[in-house]
Amino acid sequence: MNSLLFLVLPLEFKGMGDSTITADVEAVAGDIEAMEIRGAATIADAAAQALRTQAEESEAASAGAFRTEMRAAARHLHDTRPTAVSLPNALRYVLQRMEGATVSELQANIRAAADEFCHRLDRAQEDLGEVGANRLRDGDVVMTHCHSTDALACVEAAVEQGKDLSAIVKETRPRNQGHITAEQLRELGVDVTLIVDSAARRYLDDADHVLVGADSIAADGSVINKIGTSGLAVNARERGVPIMVAAQTIKLHPATMTGHTVEIEMRDEQEVVSDEDRAEIGDIAVENPAFDVTPPRHVDAIVTERGQFPPESIVTLMRELFGQGPTEPWNEE
C-alpha cells in the first residue's frame, strides 16, 4: 500500500541572501512561495520575465559574473516551489539559451529567450488545439476522463474546423470533474453522454479516440494524469481505440530526465467517503491518490503546441526545450 512515487529533490538554498538578486526576482519568488502566483502557465510566465529583468538590471562586470548571477537568480526562484512542473521549465528554457561572449550579448540572448518563451506560452493552448483537432475527423466520438483545458482546446478547434463531434464523458470520481467537461462540451455544441467510470470499457466500442490531458509527462514517456487514466488506457489498447494526450510543453517534467520519479499527491479521504458513511462502515482505511502513471506503450500520441509526438520521443523535445545535461542548469558550474 505504500508504493507511492517520491520525488527526491536536492534542496540547496544556496541563492538565499545573495546580494546580486534583483528586487523583482525576490518579489516574484515571494509571490510564488505564497501561492499568490499560481497555475502552471502563470508561474512559468512570471519566472521567465523575472529572469529577463534580472538580466536587464545586472551590473555584472564580466560574462562569467553575469552567468553566475543568472544562475543564482534562477536557483532562488526554483527553490520557492520545487515541485511545480512549469517553474523549472521556464528557468531551464531561458538559461539554456544563455550564450554569448560578452555581458551585452548574454543580456540580449536572455531577453530574446524570455520573450520567446512568454510569446509561445501565450499561444500554446491554441496552437496545441489546432494540432489535436487535426487528429479528429468529422463524426468522431471522443471519450474523456477528468477535465483538461488542453484536451478541450482540441475539441474546440475541431468544432471551429467545422467537424461534428460527440463525446462520452466519464464522471471521474471522486470529484466529478466530468461534470465540468460535460458542461463545457455542451457549450461547444458537442453531444454528450455521461457515464460512470466503470462503464468505460463497455462504451469504448463506441469511441474513436480516448482524449485526456496530463498533470505532467516524464522523460521515459510516462503520462502522469488523474487517477483512472492508466486503467482506461489499458482497456482502450485492448479494444483498439487510440489514446491521445493533450499537454502543453510546460507539463514536461524536467527532473524526470535525470530519473527522478513524480510524487503522487494523496488527497483527503472525505472526497471518497463521507464521515457518516465511514462511521457506519466501521474501521476502514481510505486511499485517495490524485494521479496515476500510464506507461508510453499504452499511449498513441502526445499533442503539444510544438506538434504531436509518440510518447517514446517526448524526451527529445524536453532536451531541445529545457536542456540536455544531467544536472540542473542553475547548479552547473
Add this chain to the structure above:
Amino acid sequence: MNSLLFLVLPLEFKGMGDSTITADVEAVAGDIEAMEIRGAATIADAAAQALRTQAEESEAASAGAFRTEMRAAARHLHDTRPTAVSLPNALRYVLQRMEGATVSELQANIRAAADEFCHRLDRAQEDLGEVGANRLRDGDVVMTHCHSTDALACVEAAVEQGKDLSAIVKETRPRNQGHITAEQLRELGVDVTLIVDSAARRYLDDADHVLVGADSIAADGSVINKIGTSGLAVNARERGVPIMVAAQTIKLHPATMTGHTVEIEMRDEQEVVSDEDRAEIGDIAVENPAFDVTPPRHVDAIVTERGQFPPESIVTLMRELFGQGPTEPWNEE
C-alpha cells in the same frame, strides 16, 4: 451507443389453462410472477419443489402422459419470468433426471431430483465458500468489486480456516455497493481499504487476487457481472493478478448454451447524476448499464459449489447439470 445485448426469447405460453397443472404449481407460478417469490435461490427452490408436488399429485395414466404433464408444468413455471436465470436451471435440473419406464419410476426420479436439487441449493454457498477459500492463502490481499454474497462466502470460509486476509474494496459507483462489502468484511475481521473505482489499477500491484461474484455466466465462458468487472479484469491480467469469480451453479445461464445472449439491464439515470446537476450541465444523455461482459480469457477460475472451473470449461458443468440438448426440455417432444 445501441450495441446492447438482447435476449431473444421464444415466448410460447402453451401451458396456460392446462387442466393437468396442479394448484401448487399454479400458486408458485403466480407468486413468482408477482415477485412475491424472488431472489435466485428462493425462486429455484420453489420451482423444484413445485415440480415435486406436481409429480406426486399426478394422475397420469401412462409414462408418456406423465412426461407431457411435467413438461407443461415446467413450461408454465418458466413462462412466468423467463429472464430469471435460476428458474430454468431448477426446471432443467429436475426434468433432466425424468427417467423411467413407468409412472411410479418417473415419480420417484422426479422426487429424488427435486430433493437433491434443493438439498444442494441449501448447501451451495457454504460449499462454494470452502472451494474459494482454498484458493486464498494466509496473508493474501483480495480486491473486490460490487457486493456478492458468494464472494464474501469465500473470504468468510478462509477466515474460518484461520487465514489472515486484507481487502481493497472498490466503492462501485453508481450505487456504492462497495460500502456494504466493506462493512461485512470488517465484521469478518478483515482489514479494509476503500478506493474509488478509478484507483483499481494503481492498487492491483498490492493485490493477490481479484475476487468478484457474477450475475450470470454464459456457455461461452463469459461472465456477466456488475458494470466495471470487465475493465477490472483486463487490468488485472495486465498486472499479473489472477481473477476469481464466485458463482453458484444456479447462475449458469441455460439459454446461452444455444447461443442466446444476455440482456443487460439499463438502470435509472438518476443513479448517475442528480436532476439538479443534470439541469446545470445542460442537455446531455446518461447511460447507466447495470452489467458488463467479461470474456473467459480474462478470468482465471470460476468457483462453484461443485468445485472450481476454468471459464472455458463451465459449459461442461452446465450440460451435466441442466441438459445437453439444443432445445429447452419443456419444449421437447
Add this chain to the structure above:
Amino acid sequence: MNSLLFLVLPLEFKGMGDSTITADVEAVAGDIEAMEIRGAATIADAAAQALRTQAEESEAASAGAFRTEMRAAARHLHDTRPTAVSLPNALRYVLQRMEGATVSELQANIRAAADEFCHRLDRAQEDLGEVGANRLRDGDVVMTHCHSTDALACVEAAVEQGKDLSAIVKETRPRNQGHITAEQLRELGVDVTLIVDSAARRYLDDADHVLVGADSIAADGSVINKIGTSGLAVNARERGVPIMVAAQTIKLHPATMTGHTVEIEMRDEQEVVSDEDRAEIGDIAVENPAFDVTPPRHVDAIVTERGQFPPESIVTLMRELFGQGPTEPWNEE
C-alpha cells in the same frame, strides 16, 4: 517451406474379405471409395445406415461375435477413405453406443444409435443456424471469409428471426468463394460490401463479428479452415472483434483426440498464377495451401447443432459423441 502437417494414419486393412460383412456395407464402402457417395453429411449418413443394416442382418451367435462383426464392418467402411472427417465420426457414434448383454439388445442399441445419428444429422444445419443466429443482434455487421453453408445458416436463421444484418465479404483468393457468399447473402436480403482479403483489418472496425465455417476442428481446440482464417482471427482479436466458427459436429476430427495432426491439402499452383504470368515472372515456386490452423485462443465460440462451445471445450463434446478411448473403436479388442 516444408512444415506442413501430416496425418499419420495406421492403415490396417484387416476387414477385407471378411465373410461376415453384409452386401450393403460392401456396397456403401465401394461407393465411398469411388466417391459416388461424397460430401461430409452424405458419407456420414450412408455409413451409419450401413452399420444399422449390418446389425439387423447379423447372424452372430453371441454378443461377442456380434461385436467383432460390427467392428469389422466399421473398419471396412473406415478404410475406404480414412481422411474423410465425417466418416469415422459416424462409425464412432454408432459403435460408442453398442451396449448390451445379448445380441438382440445390441441390435436394438445399434439401430437406435444409427437412427438417432441420422435424425440429428438431418436437422443439424438448421439447429446450428438457430444457435448461431442467437449470437447475432439486430443491426450487426458480420465479416465472412470463404464460403460456408454452416455460417450462412446462422445468417439465414437470424434474418428469419427478423434481424437486419449487413456483411463485409472477403473475396477469398485464390478461388474467390467470397463471390458465392456475397450472392447468397444478397438473396437473403443482407447488404453486402465486397473487399479484397488484404482490406480485412481496415474493415474490422466496422464489424461486430467474424463469422466463418470450418473444414475440421481438432481436439486441442484448433480450427482448420480456408487459408487466411488464422491471420484474420489474429487481427480480429487485436481489434476486439469476436470470432465465431460455425461447424456441425461431423466436422470434429476424431483422430486429433489422439494427437494426430490434420493434413493440409496443397492445391494446384494455377489457382494462384496463370501459366503465362508465371512464364513472364521467371522461375519461381508457388505454394497454395488450401487451409490453415487457428489456435483456440484466437476463437471465441464454436457454434454447433449441439449448442455453442468455447474451442477449449470442444474436446468434451467430441468425447461425448464419438468416444473417449485412446484407440479407435473398430480396432479395440
Add this chain to the structure above:
Amino acid sequence: MNSLLFLVLPLEFKGMGDSTITADVEAVAGDIEAMEIRGAATIADAAAQALRTQAEESEAASAGAFRTEMRAAARHLHDTRPTAVSLPNALRYVLQRMEGATVSELQANIRAAADEFCHRLDRAQEDLGEVGANRLRDGDVVMTHCHSTDALACVEAAVEQGKDLSAIVKETRPRNQGHITAEQLRELGVDVTLIVDSAARRYLDDADHVLVGADSIAADGSVINKIGTSGLAVNARERGVPIMVAAQTIKLHPATMTGHTVEIEMRDEQEVVSDEDRAEIGDIAVENPAFDVTPPRHVDAIVTERGQFPPESIVTLMRELFGQGPTEPWNEE
C-alpha cells in the same frame, strides 16, 4: 518472498484403529508411509490393489456397511501420505465406481474398477507416448526442460514411427537433469544440443515444440512442473512456439478440484551454491523452489494416455476419472 503456495489439508485420521480394515490395507498403508512403496505409479497401483483385497475380504453384512468399510480403508490409505498426487487418484478412481445394491454387486464393481485402473496404469506411459508422438512431425526440433519419462515416451514413440527428431536440451539448474535427458535422447538416436537455461529464448526460434512433463496438474488448468517451466512457456508463446505437456492422468491433482493449491517444495540451498562459495559471497539468503506454476493460457496441449486436452478442459477428465463432488469420496456420508 513468502508467497509460496500451501496445501491446506483437512487432516482427519478417523480411520485409525478401525477393526474392519484388512491386514493387506494396513500393510500397504505402512509401506507407503515408510516410503518403501514410492513413485507415483507404484503407489497408485498398490493402493488400488489394496482396495480390491479389502473388497474381496470384506465381511460386511449390508451394502451400507460395505460402503462404510471401503471408505474407511481408503481414508486410512490416503492419510499415510496426503500430498502424494497419485494416491488419492487411485482411491477416487475405485470408490467412484462403487455402485450396486448388494454387497456382491459392490464387490464385483470394486474388483473391476481396481483391475481396470491397474491395467490402464500399466499401459499409460506407452499410450501417452503414442498420443504425443502424433503431434510431432518428421524433422521437428523439440526443446526440453528437466527430465520427464512421459515427455521422453513421446519422443521414443515418434522415433519408432520413423520420424527423425532433434532436441535442444536445457541443462535445468540446479540439478542438471537435462544431462539425463540428453543422454537418453542420444540413446534414442536423437541429435542433441545442450544449452544453459538462460539461452532458451535465443534457441526457441529453432524449435518447433516445447515438450515438458508435469509434477502435477491442477483443476484450473495450471501445470506444476520443474522451476523454470513457466518462464519458458511465456517465452515460447511470445516466439510462437507451441507448448506441449506430457502427463499421465495420475498427475491430475484431485484436491485442486476443490480449490486447494499445490504446495511447492523448497529444496536444499546447497543445490544452488556450495558452502564455500556462500561463505565467500557473504551473508546472503538462497531460495530454491523445486517447481513453479504455468497458467493454462501459456500451454497448448496436455497429452495423456486418454488423449490430448487443452489445459482448460483437463478438469473434465479429472471429474470423469476421479469424481465430481466437492468432497473427497472417503469423507462422504
Add this chain to the structure above:
Amino acid sequence: MNSLLFLVLPLEFKGMGDSTITADVEAVAGDIEAMEIRGAATIADAAAQALRTQAEESEAASAGAFRTEMRAAARHLHDTRPTAVSLPNALRYVLQRMEGATVSELQANIRAAADEFCHRLDRAQEDLGEVGANRLRDGDVVMTHCHSTDALACVEAAVEQGKDLSAIVKETRPRNQGHITAEQLRELGVDVTLIVDSAARRYLDDADHVLVGADSIAADGSVINKIGTSGLAVNARERGVPIMVAAQTIKLHPATMTGHTVEIEMRDEQEVVSDEDRAEIGDIAVENPAFDVTPPRHVDAIVTERGQFPPESIVTLMRELFGQGPTEPWNEE
C-alpha cells in the same frame, strides 16, 4: 464504412500573381500542377532547384524582403499539389536552412541547402539500400508485400554484399504488384515463392523478416502503405518475425507533425471485381482502399538513407530535416 482519414489542408493561394516569383518557379509550378513533373523524387528535385534559381535571381533589397520572396515562391510551389508528400519536404528542407543576416549570406545558404538536398536525394535509394542490407543476414528469407523500389534496394545491396537471400512474395491483390516484385527479385538471383495474401501467416514461420516500403510515414510513427500491410504486421508480431519498413526521407509526411492525418485514396471498384461478376452477384457495394495505417508498435525499424530508426523516433528525423515549428515555413511571418 466511412471512417476514412482526411487531410485537412489550409488552402491559401497567397502567392498567386506575386511579381517577385521568377519565371523558373512559375514553370516548375505549372509542370507539377499539370503532372508533367511527377514521382516523389522528381517533384522534390525540381522544387528544390526552383528555389535555388529563385534565390540566385532575386533582386531583393533587404534580408527581410528576400525571406518574404522565398516564402512566396515556396508557397506558390506548394499550392500546386498540396497532397504530394515529397513536395513540402523539399521546400521545408531548403527554407529550414534560410539563415543569414544579409541577402548574399541568405542566397549562399539557400544554394547550399538546395544542392545538398538534391545531392542527397540522388544517392538516397542506394544509401538506404546499404542500411537495409546490413539488417539482412546470409541465408535469410524475407516476406514482401506489394512492390517497393526502396525495399528492393535493400535486397539488391544485400546480394551485392554476397548474401544469399530467399523471398516469399505476397501477390498483393487487387493489382498483383507482387508479380513485379517476384520478377525483379528473380532478376537479382533471389529464390522466390509466390503466395496469395491470405497465406501470409502460414508462411511467416519460414520468414526471417517482413520487408515492405511505405507510401508515407506520419509523425506519430504510423506507416501508411499498401492495403494489407497493417494486417501482415500484426501477424508478424504474433509470430515473432521482425518488420522492416524501407522508406526514403522524402516519404516522411510533414503535415502529420501538426496532427494532420493522411488521406487514404479509394480506388476503382473494377480492380476488385469485374462488371460481369458484379452483375452476377447482385447489388453489392465494393470498397477498395489503396492503403492502410500500421501503428508504430507493430514495426521494428524504419530504414532510410539517413540510417535506421525505431518508428517512434522518426519524428526527430522529420524535425531535423524539415523543421520543428507548428506552422509551415512558407506561412511564417
Add this chain to the structure above:
Amino acid sequence: MNSLLFLVLPLEFKGMGDSTITADVEAVAGDIEAMEIRGAATIADAAAQALRTQAEESEAASAGAFRTEMRAAARHLHDTRPTAVSLPNALRYVLQRMEGATVSELQANIRAAADEFCHRLDRAQEDLGEVGANRLRDGDVVMTHCHSTDALACVEAAVEQGKDLSAIVKETRPRNQGHITAEQLRELGVDVTLIVDSAARRYLDDADHVLVGADSIAADGSVINKIGTSGLAVNARERGVPIMVAAQTIKLHPATMTGHTVEIEMRDEQEVVSDEDRAEIGDIAVENPAFDVTPPRHVDAIVTERGQFPPESIVTLMRELFGQGPTEPWNEE
C-alpha cells in the same frame, strides 16, 4: 541453429603507412591491437587523447589537409579493433566536433572535444548511477542478471541517498557472475537472495525493478546483454515489472545506426558442460552464446550519464553524440 548475428565490417586499411600519423597515435593503435589497452572506457579514453595529440602535433598546411590527416589517424585507430563498441564512439565524438575554417580553429575544437569526451567519460559511471538511483525508491527490491558495474552504480548511489534496497540475484549460468554481484551488493549493505536463473519468473512478483547492464545498445533500441536478458525481460513485462538498463553512452553501438547487426560471441563449450560429463552423455552439440538481443518493446528505460531514455529514443542520443550521417566520419570525403 545458425541464425547468429554477424557484423559486416568494411575493412579498409587505407591509413596504414600514412606518414602524417603521429607516433602517439601509432603507439596507441599498437597497444589496442595488442590488447594492452583494453576495457571499454580505457580504450575510449586512449583513442580520444591520441586524436588530441595528433591535432596538436599536426603540421598540416591547410584546413583541408588537417581534416584529411585527422580522418586518417581515426581510421588507423579504428581498424585496430573494429568490433570494440567504445572505440568508434570516441573517434566519432571527436571528429563530429571537427569544425572551423582554419587549422588553429580546428585544433582548438579537436582539443576541446577530446577533453570534453575524456572528462565526461571520467564522470560517466557516477553520473549514470545518480540517474538510475533516482528511479529506485526506499524499500524497493531489484532483480539482477549477470554482473554490471553500471547497474551496481545505480544501487550504490541509491544507498548513498539513504534508500534501503533488497536484491534478488540470478546466478547467471554458465559463469555465475551473479556471485560477484551478490558479493558486491552485500558490501553495499543490500540484502541479497540468490536464485537459479530458472526461478526468475517465480520471484518477479517480489521485485519492483529488473536492473541490468548492457554489452551494447543498437540504434533500433535493442539491448545486447548477457544471454538470458531477453527471456527475463519478456517475463518481467508479463508480470508487470519495469525493466531498467544501465549503460554508459560508450555502449551505444555506432555501426547499428546504419543497420549493422551486432555479432554475438560464441563461447567455449566447457563453460556449459565439463569434458567428463560430456563424454558420459554421449555425442552431443553444445551452444554457448554470450549475449542475446532484447527488443525495445520489452525495456522501459535506458539509464545513461546523459539522463534516462525510452529505448526507442536512444538513436537520437547516438546521433547527437556520435554523428548523424550514414557513413563513418573517418571514411567521409
